[in-house]
Amino acid sequence: MNPEILRAWAVRRICLGVDAGGRTIRVVRALRWGPWRFWAPLELPAAVQAAGALRGAPAVAAGLSPRECLARWIEVPLADRGKARRVLPSLLDVDLPFPLETCEWGVAAMERTTPRTCRGLAVAARREDLIRRIDDLKSAGFDPDILDSEALALWTQSRQEWGTATDWRIVALAGDDRLTCAVGRGAAWVAAYSTLQPQGGALVNWLKSVIPVPNESVEWIWCGPGLREPGGMGACRPALEALFPGRSREVDRPEYFLARAYAFRALAPEALPCNLRSGVLTAERHLRRHARRWMQLWMAVGGVALLLVALNLQWRYEMDRANERLQRQITAEASALAGHSLTREKGVEVRVAERAVLARGPAGLSFERALAPPILAALKTLLDLAAAQSIQIEEVTLDGSAVSIIGSGSDWETCERWGRKVEEAGYRSRLERRDAAPVGRVGFQLKPGGG
Amino acid sequence: MKYSPLQKLLIAGTLLLLLAAGVLTVLLPSSLADGWRRLERKRQDLDRLAEIRRMADGQTARRAVFDRLEASRPAPLESILRAAAPGLRIDVSDMGQGPAAEGWRWERSGLTLKDISDRDLIRLVGALELQRPPWKVVALTIRGGTQTGQVSHVSLTVETLTRTTP
Numbered sequence: 001m002n003p004e005i006l007r008a009w010a011v012r013r014i015c016l017g018v019d020a021g022g023r024t025i026r027v028v029r030a031l032r033w034g035p036w037r038f039w040a041p042l043e044l045p046a047a048v049q050a051a052g053a054l055r056g057a058p059a060v061a062a063g064l065s066p067r068e069c070l071a072r073w074i075e076v077p078l079a080d081r082g083k084a085r086r087v088l089p090s091l092l093d094v095d096l097p098f099p100l101e102t103c104e105w106g107v108a109a110m111e112r113t114t115p116r117t118c119r120g121l122a123v124a125a126r127r128e129d130l131i132r133r134i135d136d137l138k139s140a141g142f143d144p145d146i147l148d149s150e151a152l153a154l155w156t157q158s159r160q161e162w163g164t165a166t167d168w169r170i171v172a173l174a175g176d177d178r179l180t181c182a183v184g185r186g187a188a189w190v191a192a193y194s195t196l197q198p199q200g201g202a203l204v205n206w207l208k209s210v211i212p213v214p215n216e217s218v219e220w221i222w223c224g225p226g227l228r229e230p231g232g233m234g235a236c237r238p239a240l241e242a243l244f245p246g247r248s249r250e251v252d253r254p255e256y257f258l259a260r261a262y263a264f265r266a267l268a269p270e271a272l273p274c275n276l277r278s279g280v281l282t283a284e285r286h287l288r289r290h291a292r293r294w295m296q297l298w299m300a301v302g303g304v305a306l307l308l309v310a311l312n313l314q315w316r317y318e319m320d321r322a323n324e325r326l327q328r329q330i331t332a333e334a335s336a337l338a339g340h341s342l343t344r345e346k347g348v349e350v351r352v353a354e355r356a357v358l359a360r361g362p363a364g365l366s367f368e369r370a371l372a373p374p375i376l377a378a379l380k381t382l383l384d385l386a387a388a389q390s391i392q393i394e395e396v397t398l399d400g401s402a403v404s405i406i407g408s409g410s411d412w413e414t415c416e417r418w419g420r421k422v423e424e425a426g427y428r429s430r431l432e433r434r435d436a437a438p439v440g441r442v443g444f445q446l447k448p449g450g451g
Numbered sequence: 452m453k454y455s456p457l458q459k460l461l462i463a464g465t466l467l468l469l470l471a472a473g474v475l476t477v478l479l480p481s482s483l484a485d486g487w488r489r490l491e492r493k494r495q496d497l498d499r500l501a502e503i504r505r506m507a508d509g510q511t512a513r514r515a516v517f518d519r520l521e522a523s524r525p526a527p528l529e530s531i532l533r534a535a536a537p538g539l540r541i542d543v544s545d546m547g548q549g550p551a552a553e554g555w556r557w558e559r560s561g562l563t564l565k566d567i568s569d570r571d572l573i574r575l576v577g578a579l580e581l582q583r584p585p586w587k588v589v590a591l592t593i594r595g596g597t598q599t600g601q602v603s604h605v606s607l608t609v610e611t612l613t614r615t616t617p
Contacts, residue, residue: 295458302465308472312479319486326493333500337507350496350503357507363550366557366612367513375588376576392595399590399608 016042016051017263018062018142019256020133021150022176022225025140028256030263037267039260041253048141059285061266062137063148063258065180066194069125069276070096071108071151073190076118081110084118092122102127104279108152108272121189123149123274130281145286146266147277150258151192154182156271157261158221161251168211169219170244173258174226174233179203183210189272198236204243211244218246223257369400381425389418392441402448403427406434408441415444422446514552517584523614525582528560535578536571539564546608554616559589562607572605579609586611 017039019026027047030039042050051060063069074091076084085107093100105124113119130147137144154171164187173180179198183190193206211218220241226232227250241248251257265273277283327346334349335342338356342349375398382403386393391414393407403422409415412433419431429446437443454462525531532541546559564572572593579586586609594604 291454291458295454295461298462298465302461302468305465305468305472308476309468312472312475315479315483316486319483319490323486323489323493326490326497330493330496330500333497333504337500337503350499353500354503357503357510360507360510360552363552364510364513366551366555366610367510367517369589369610370585370587370612371513371516372587374576374580375591376573379591379593395592395594397590397592 013267014054015263015266016047016054016060016142017259017261017266018047018060018137018140018144019259019262020062020137020140020142021065021178021258024176024225026225026256026259028259028263030260030267032264032267037264039256039263041256041259044140051142060137060142060144061146061148061262062133062142062144063150063153063262064125064129064133064276065150065175065178066192067178068129068133069123069149069151071121071123071149071189071192071274073119074122075113076120077116078118079112079116081112081118084120085110088120088122092124095122096124098126100124104130104276104281106274106276106278108149108274121152121272123152123276125276127281130276134277134281143283143285144277145283146262146275148262148265149274149276150180150194151182152189152272152274153258153261153265154180154192154223155184155189156265157257158182158251159187159271160261160264162221162249165219167217167219168246169221170207171221171223172237172240174222174224174229174237175258176226177233179226179233179236180224181207183207198233198240203236204240207240207244218244220244220246220248221251222248223251223254225255227254382422382427385418385421385425389414389421391415391418392438401427403429403446404448405446406444407446408434408437408443410441412442412444415442419444419446514555517555517612517614520583522583525584525586525611525613528562528579528586528609531578531582531586532562532575535575536564536567539567539571539575551612554614555612556615557610557612559608559610560586562605562609564605564607565603567602567605569602572602576607582611584612 013032015030015032017028017030025044027042027044028039029042029047029050030037054060072092072095074088074095076087076091078084078087088107088110089100089105092105096103103124103126105122107120108123109121110118111120125147133147134144150173154173158169158171159165165184166186168183168185171182171184173182178194178196180192180194181203182192191210193203193210195203220237222234222237224233227234227237237248265271277286330349331342331346334353337353338349342352345352378398379396382396382398382405383393385391386407389409391407391409393405395404395406397404405422409418416431419429422429427448429448432445432447434443434445528543532539532543542561542563544561544563546561548556548558551557564575567575576588579588588607589610590608592604592606593602595602
């Protein structure tokens with residue numbers, strides 16, 4: 001897990017973009033506020049002061065030209081992008097004119113080209129070049145968090161400001177001392193080249209090798225401080241545009257294009273992200289910030305854990321309290337019923353209380369009987385039930401809820417029906433046939449107790 | 452990545468908290484279930500105690516009715532029978548006595564009557580039960596007579612409560 005993910009939630013972020021590739025250092029202060037982006041150029045003293053005052057990540061972003069920083073698509077004969085990324089260093093090592101161990105490198109993009117192959121956009125720079133650039137920047141008062149690729153920065157910023165190209169696009173940076181061309185087609189970056197002598201044939205040859213059909217329509221986007229400088233790097237513009245004709249555009253404030261490209265890429269590293277200041281070269285400030293992020297993450301996790309523990313303990317505490325409250329009620333009530341304290345008889349209070357009350361029961365039964373409804377009312381109920389079914393009764397014995405009746409009915413079904421009515425009236429009884437009965441009638445005896 | 456001793460302590464504390472939270476959270480469902488069962492048992496106990504309380508209150512209330520009576524015993528059985536059913540032959544037998552609640556005792560008698568009209572029987576039982584304390588008919592056996600409204604044999608068991616202490 002990358003703790004920088006916490007930072008991604010920040011709505012407002014500021015970064016300084018530093019273009020130190022030429023004779024003059026140009027700095028812009030870029031602000032990203034949600035979806036909105038703003039930038040403004042800064043004078044060098046103010047920029048140095050701002051760089052020291054800026055907090056958060058990243059604070060300062062700079063870059064290296066294609067002469068110091070190689071950016072190249074490398075085909076990997078593997079379908080899985082994860083595996084391809086792991087294999088890429090070996091292939092890059094073969095491609096590089098110097099050992100990979102002496103470089104800092106990264107993979108800006110990895111995409112599937114065919115069902116069985118991938119291609120990765122590898123970016124690499126020699127450590128000594130990186131150290132030199134860092135030292136240059138430090139001596140100017142900047143300690144960059146990000147060292148980007150100039151070629152990728154030109155391309156992504158052109159897309160940011162001019163949208164995706166319809167066909168071939170050449171983003172040409174006319175610097176103080178170099179001309180850099182970043183070539184792409186549609187949305188894809190293709191290659192980049194930087195030269196100190198644009199009038200020589202090397203650049204044209206390189207362009208011809210990248211753009212296979214010379215007369216194909218090309219979109220030129222020009223930027224850089226040397227664009228309007230008489231005799232500067234922009235002087236080759238007409239010749240190049242004649243060789244590769246097409247639409248030609250100039251960006252707004254061209255001298256700050258690269259600086260703002262670095263800054264905005266640092267603020268929103270969605271497309272072709274790259275930072276070569278990594279590994280042993282990582283800025284101390286960046287490491288501290290990284291450690292701080294981790295600590296914030298740890299503290300957030302600790303906070304959640306603490307909350308969980310607190311919730312758990314609260315649950316248990318509340319449950320114990322409810323349990324104790326109920327226990328106190330039970331002890332008090334049972335003690336009152338039993339007539340003595342049951343504090344030391346936990347778990348058996350109900351039984352003890354019940355036994356005590358039931359022990360008083362037999363003595364109280366006489367009172368209960370004395371206040372019970374009159375027995376003649378019960379007798380009347382039984383006689384009414386019998387009359388309704390034309391039952392003749394010879395003898396009735398009632399003793400509490402026990403009933404015994406001898407009688408006869410017109411048929412056995414009538415007797416049974418009446419027996420059920422007696423049951424429903426609350427007398428548990430069973431009906432038995434009796435032989436002795438008046439002529440034409442069926443005799444029965446209703447006895448106490450259920451069948 | 453290098454951490455200061457304080458940060459290491461914080462991380463160790465967080466890990467311990469995480470462990471504690473994990474263990475507690477894993478054990479929580481079973482612990483909660485046990486707790487709920489305990490509470491449920493206690494609630495059932497309380498409900499049962501409420502039933503017992505109602506039973507005890509019933510006992511107390513019934514006893515209180517008799518404690519409020521001015522007479523400590525009903526009129527003698529013979530005098531009630533003579534007044535309620537003059538001319539009728541009633542066999543009276545003593546069926547025993549015993550202690551009721553503290554300060555009270557019960558007495559029981561058996562009455563046997565023959566050839567009595569149902570009206571006389573109702574009047575007789577009414578006279579017995581209207582006493583304070585009453586002579587309560589707790590059991591009866593009635594055998595039908597040959598004529599309508601006539602009972603050939605009646606056997607009653609009557610019970611009363613008498614105060615043993617003034």
